[in-house]
Amino acid sequence: MLIAEAVTAGYRTPVVRQVDLQLAPGEIVGITGESGSGKTTLARVLAGLRAPSAGRVTVDGKPPNRARGSIAMVFQSPRAATNPQFTLAEIITEPARIRRTPIPDLTALITSVGLTPDLLDRRPHALSDGQLQRACLARALTQHPRYLILDEATAMLDAATTATIITLVRTHHHLGVLLISHDRPLLDVTCHRIATMHEGTLTTEDTATSPG
Template structure:
């Protein structure tokens, strides 16, 4: 279970962008978080991904309360969550070739021996061809780079995946391919998914339930929209 209880977060304590928001994603399920640009949903996604410390509230992963954030989070919790952001060029080191970008988390966690097998498995899973692996971000399209970023998010086999506007900048065919790759991974592993976005049609078709941002907050019961 991924649980966020009465989370308040922002970048200045006097002006939080998220106020007392609660949200739960059960293991093996997918939840869409729907809201307009600028409402704070990306900040909440960063809190859920252990990348941003909240000012107040609690985050629990499989019953364990998170007390450290970013590199201070215990490795077992930090590697349990994979995240894909909206703009791949802002989340990819421009100096790295795609093969190194994808396998960077393995090197960082001392699992270099797994690199050949994971690269061979993930490259076709996200729709990358072998000739692209030797290229750097400026030598590939946004869609190709986002495929590599998805592979990087999956390389440590996370139990939870957070997709923050993952397909917002992509065409319909690339969007469909990335969603299919996520769902194939989830079907094989039972991973939970939090998909954040403002595209109602996509979220309702992709996820088990879609929650309106406006319904989140202290004492509020999120309204789940019917899938379809």
């Protein structure tokens, strides 16, 4: 289980305050809230990309730095999250090359996210935002994570691409997914639970419609 206990984090001043959150494998939890409420900072702390100033995060009982590969994250802007000099194939296989793990079957993987193999030799400038974000999801899935954090990952996408990504995430029943979004209707039909962030705290938690 991915657990945050009394997590406080920020920069000069805290932007996340005393947050408790649990995410189990196979569960989809949504977080919504206004811009600047601390959602992205919390996501980065949960992913082990930023240390909390107080409280702790554990991943299946371990600190994030001892659970490498257990958490993958897809960011809002695919262009900011990819190297413009890399081909799509290099973007998707980057984690495997860094960790020196087996390279996945790219044809099967890229097809699973709704792309075609002829795109593998293209660089980001030759791809749409939707195509590049699907590739970022494929890159995350190559890590075989137990937990996937989608930080406004569908915000720049059209409805068809959003539906493809959500459908693909749902097919990975073993994944614990944290879906951060301003799109409350999307969260209502996707998530098992929804929490609302306000000024750095999780102020409410609702039971959403059970995902289909």
